[in-house]
Amino acid sequence: MRNRLPFGNHENSSHPNVTIVSKLNYKTKCPVTATLQLIGGRWKTIILYTLTHGTKRFGEIAVRIPEISRKVLTEQLKELESDGLIVREQFKEIPPRVEYSLTDLGKSLSPVIGELEKWGIENVLAD
Numbered sequence: 062m063r064n065r066l067p068f069g070n071h072e073n074s075s076h077p078n079v080t081i082v083s084k085l086n087y088k089t090k091c092p093v094t095a096t097l098q099l100i101g102g103r104w105k106t107i108i109l110y111t112l113t114h115g116t117k118r119f120g121e122i123a124v125r126i127p128e129i130s131r132k133v134l135t136e137q138l139k140e141l142e143s144d145g146l147i148v149r150e151q152f153k154e155i156p157p158r159v160e161y162s163l164t165d166l167g168k169s170l171s172p173v174i175g176e177l178e179k180w181g182i183e184n185v186l187a188d
Contacts, residue, residue: 099144104129104137106174109163112147113171116162146170 089095100106104126111117111125123134138161141147146167152158163171 099146100170102137104133105141106177108134108137108141109146109167109170110174110178112161112163112167113174116160118158118160122161141167 089098100109107126107129108122111122117125119134119138122138123129123131126134129137138147138149142149142161145164147161148164150160150162152160
């Protein structure tokens with residue numbers, strides 16, 4: 062009997078280079094699972110969507126996503142930065158100023174996020 066792959070991973074992915082080690086400590090070759098491990102969860106996609114409209118300061122992101130606590134926003138921003146999707150730029154000013162923007166890798170998700178926006182408008186928010 063073969064071992065089952067966790068969470069719907071596909072052994073015969075058409076993208077053999079898509080293999081990442083997730084926070085769950087398993088590898089996947091499924092491109093959808095690999096992508097969702099990076100941008101999945103309640104807030105990451107919304108944060109990325111906010112940043113597709115340009116560089117934002119922490120407070121600007123927090124205002125655009127009022128349901129997220131500042132602690133969770135900080136954690137999610139750190140994870141997105143660690144995953145190479147956003148860049149954090151800290152300015153040596155008084156008071157301190159920090160800005161977040163998409164990296165090239167993060168910008169490459171913009172068409173995907175745009176399609177999510179379009180689908181939501183047409184299928185979820187439609188009258």
